[in-house]
Amino acid sequence: MSREIRVAALGLGRLGYYHTKNLKEKVRGAKLVSVADPFGDQAQKAAAELGVEKWTKNPDDVFQDPEIDAVIIVTPTTTHGEMIKKAAKHGKHIFVEKPLTQSLNEAEEVIQAVEDHQVICQVGFMRRFDPSYYDAKKRIEAGDIGKPIYFKGITRDFTCPPEEFIKNSGGIFLDCSIHDYDIARYLMGAEITSVSAHGTVVQHPYMSKYNDVDQAITYIEFDSGAAGDVEASRNSRHGYDIRAEIIGTEGSLFVGTFRNRNAILLNAKGSNYEVIPDFQTRFNDAYLLELEEFIKCVQENKEPRITALDSKINMQIAAAATKSFLNNGEKIFLETSKTANLSVG
Ligand SMILES: NC(=O)c1ccc[n+]([C@@H]2O[C@H](COP(=O)([O-])OP(=O)(O)OC[C@H]3O[C@@H](n4cnc5c(N)ncnc54)[C@H](O)[C@@H]3O)[C@@H](O)[C@H]2O)c1
Known part of the structure; x- marks a missing residue:
């Protein structure tokens, strides 16, 4: 049997909450263990609604948490680069929404970080899964x-x-x-x-x-x-x-x-x-299928369809x-x- 992948969700806005709910309720092989969002009461509210034990306003708590295997990053595009680098440094596998980063320089840096720390990084181009x-x-x-x-x-x-x-x-x-x-x-x-x-x-x-x-x-x-x-x-x-x-x-x-x-x-x-x-x-089906693929890639250590x-x-x-x-x-x-x-x- 494949091992269970323990996941944290970062960013609980328009799309983040939707992905997080899908992950919690539908994605086989994944366990949602923590949610993070620095603004308002979004993290606390999502944790209560979805029955998740850990919530935080500080994304660094997630990166430093040894219980977490993988993160889904659905924060504003300007923050993707920093988030990916931190996640990779702490050995967390990454699903990040598109675009990968906001600048091409940052894209180079995150590709290097992903390679250096040997983590899986899949990007949310969900049409490939539709x-x-x-x-x-x-x-x-x-x-x-x-x-x-x-x-x-x-x-x-x-x-x-x-x-x-x-x-x-x-x-x-x-x-x-x-x-x-x-x-x-x-x-x-x-x-x-x-x-x-x-x-x-x-x-x-x-x-x-x-x-x-x-x-x-x-x-x-x-x-x-x-x-x-x-x-x-x-x-x-x-x-x-x-x-x-x-x-x-x-x-x-x-x-x-x-x-x-x-x-x-x-x-x-x-x-x-x-x-x-x-x-x-x-893209109801595609958003679910891409997360299922991500968890499978982490479990089987295989390259995602969109790297x-x-x-x-x-x-x-x-x-x-x-x-x-x-x-x-x-x-x-x-x-x-x-x-x-x-x-x-
Ligand atoms: N694939 C798609 O079809 C699709 C659709 C919509 C959005 N997106 C992408 O998803 C990302 C988020 O978009 P959205 O529409 O959900 O935005 P949003 O503004 O609705 O939500 C962003 C959330 O991230 C939180 N946040 C901000 N900084 C944070 C940080 N440092 N750590 C954790 N959380 C933080 C905000 O409080 C907010 O709740 C963007 O990169 C966007 O391009 C993709």
Whole structure:
């Protein structure tokens, strides 16, 4: 029988509490032993709600706790680098939300720390675990659409995150489009060689304070000769709208819909069309499957489907897109690495 992995959760906000509850209630092989969040009464409240003995406002308590094997880090992006380095130094295995860190320099440092301390580090690119994207990947590898030649990705948020989040997010390309850069590389089985990005503030003026935008587009080219485009929006009042199209030489794949349920209600008032309201609803399965995979990787000492090194490539693409956007869409070329694992997993 596999050993039980004792886990602590760091950061109990929008996504952190959701991951922590999943871990406590659903992930086999894991035991939630501690929760940490420095602000308000979040840690104490989560501990009471989830029946966890230990809670703390000081994340260092978690790193120094010999009872803990692994941590899940769902804190603001600006804190990821510091958290990962501390966790690795104390020999804790790491699941960290995307993006890996906020800067590429920090990404280098955490990759080194993970290597030096020989811990597992998986990054939260959950689309690779979503059953629809995963099915698409298997069909592409089986040759069902021939050679993939064009990728289209759509990521539209139903509600714009609050200013406090935007401030620490690293901007729309690093925070939002990075999901599409990752899934584009994975589905196309190819690395991105150039980006050209544009963006505009169409609805939320506070974006400009952080050199950020609420509507953006990145044109991408791959080392396979394929091309694509990635749209990111914070203005999707029709629902949380996440879709992809992969056009191949022999056919196409369409992933995702903004429809949440299939039952259609028709009555005197009209009809209902329940749309997906948020990321937790759309990626319910994927968020659970990625945590299950993380625990399995720790138990079996195996490399995760999405590593820190692989996540650095996504950050390089996002950094190039941000630079392109700031330079009026200038085409930026990227050096491609052949080390990433883009197979089905
Ligand atoms: N994969 C996805 O789909 C997805 C979706 C949303 C957010 N995220 C990522 O998750 C991370 C958190 O996002 P969120 O929306 O949950 O943010 P949030 O602001 O709602 O929550 C962050 C939490 O971390 C706490 N915190 C701050 N500093 C801390 C520290 N040093 N130690 C422990 N806790 C600390 C805050 O008090 C807060 O409770 C971000 O990196 C974001 O990019 C990923």
